[in-house]
Amino acid sequence: MEEQDKSLVAVLGAGVMGVGIAALALGHGVPVVLVDVDDRVLEKAARDVPLRIRQGQLLGKLPRTTDLPPLTTSTSLEAAAAATVVIEAVVEMPEVKAKVLRAVSESVAPGTPLVSNTSGIPIDELAGHTLRPSDVLGAHFMNPPYLIRTVEVIRGPRTTDEALDPALRLLTSLDRESIVVGDGAGFVINRVLQRMINESARIVQEGIATHEEVDALFQGCLGHRTGPLATADLIGLDNVVDSLRVLHTRTGDAGFDPCELLLSKVGTGDFGRKTGRGFYAYES
Amino acid sequence: MTPTSSIQPTATEIETELLAFLHGRGKVEVAPDTDLFASGAVTSLFSLELVTHVEAAYGVAVVGDELRMDNFRSVRAMVGLIERLRATCETEPSHG
Numbered sequence: 171m172e173e174q175d176k177s178l179v180a181v182l183g184a185g186v187m188g189v190g191i192a193a194l195a196l197g198h199g200v201p202v203v204l205v206d207v208d209d210r211v212l213e214k215a216a217r218d219v220p221l222r223i224r225q226g227q228l229l230g231k232l233p234r235t236t237d238l239p240p241l242t243t244s245t246s247l248e249a250a251a252a253a254t255v256v257i258e259a260v261v262e263m264p265e266v267k268a269k270v271l272r273a274v275s276e277s278v279a280p281g282t283p284l285v286s287n288t289s290g291i292p293i294d295e296l297a298g299h300t301l302r303p304s305d306v307l308g309a310h311f312m313n314p315p316y317l318i319r320t321v322e323v324i325r326g327p328r329t330t331d332e333a334l335d336p337a338l339r340l341l342t343s344l345d346r347e348s349i350v351v352g353d354g355a356g357f358v359i360n361r362v363l364q365r366m367i368n369e370s371a372r373i374v375q376e377g378i379a380t381h382e383e384v385d386a387l388f389q390g391c392l393g394h395r396t397g398p399l400a401t402a403d404l405i406g407l408d409n410v411v412d413s414l415r416v417l418h419t420r421t422g423d424a425g426f427d428p429c430e431l432l433l434s435k436v437g438t439g440d441f442g443r444k445t446g447r448g449f450y451a452y453e454s
Numbered sequence: 455m456t457p458t459s460s461i462q463p464t465a466t467e468i469e470t471e472l473l474a475f476l477h478g479r480g481k482v483e484v485a486p487d488t489d490l491f492a493s494g495a496v497t498s499l500f501s502l503e504l505v506t507h508v509e510a511a512y513g514v515a516v517v518g519d520e521l522r523m524d525n526f527r528s529v530r531a532m533v534g535l536i537e538r539l540r541a542t543c544e545t546e547p548s549h550g
Contacts, residue, residue, distance in 0.1 A: 234518050
């Protein structure tokens with residue numbers, strides 16, 4: 171509880187992951203300031219965060235308290251200045267993340283952990299854009315962050331214990347299990363998962379199997395809860411393509427080059443669950 | 455909220471309405487005692503919609519320890535929850 175009492179988490183970016191991370195922190199009693207460049211996005215987030223907390227409580231994944239700390243929203247990064255931990259969850263575009271992390275590193279106190287929720291951009295690459303690369307680490311939350319306990323934490327080559335330890339303590343206070351891994355494009359999860367999604371989509375594209383058949387095989391034969399393409403719809407196909415491009419650019423491995431089917435779905439706005447259609451159709 | 459006990463629906467009426475809601479919105483046909491989650495009739499994503507429907511349709515607030523899946527596991531469990539919350543509401547002193 172002591173950890174919660176003195177913590178203030180700044181979440182940068184109020185998209186799906188930012189909202190989920192804010193819900194996780196608030197649901198565990200940690201105050202949050204949620205920052206986004208877009209007022210309308212923040213208005214929607216202010217409506218969505220309480221719903222996500224209720225969902226977590228309903229499913230027994232968040233404490234069932236009605237006494238929650240406040241959610242503050244702001245369009246100014248200055249609102250993050252007093253944060254004890256910053257969690258960056260803006261779009262998965264290296265230049266945008268670099269710009270935001272640079273700006274926030276200029277306003278927070280030295281030693282404040284700057285945690286990127288990147289799904290695959292090397293931490294050291296992002297750290298290099300900030301004032302203090304030693305304060306930067308990665309925390310790759312799964313979606314939704316308040317339902318999935320395990321977090322892939324990435325320690326960059328320049329990350330110090332002084333930054334890593336308070337970030338791990340915060341995650342522990344949020345009832346998360348941290349698994350700390352080394353740096354490298356895609357880290358562990360996405361180096362494997364994005365490749366699997368791309369290959370699955372390529373299989374559908376080539377007419378070897380339908381998306382339902384691919385997923386049914388992974389479920390039935392390998393015991394996956396959902397198959398790779400249902401997982402891709404949950405992640406968001408736009409994010410999948412962005413992640414694949416990050417991996418392709420940094421590894422040169424053609425297996426990460428996003429396949430035509432993924433590109434065409436993103437081109438027509440079929441991003442998955444969040445737009446109501448991806449490989450599968452969803453009701454709003 | 456002022457209780458309106460004289461026009462409140464009976465348990466049977468609530469049961470009928472919830473079954474209709476599940477049929478119309480959730481596109482599922484279930485019996486009053488069907489386990490909605492075990493049967494796969496209701497996903498965890500849709501479960502929150504059930505909560506907001508129960509609150510909006512019956513003027514109750516599902517919070518704290520009552521906000522749990524077991525209370526939404528079947529239509530019969532939801533009817534029990536609604537009746538329990540309405541009874542609590544009616545016995546609470548008015549602050550108006």
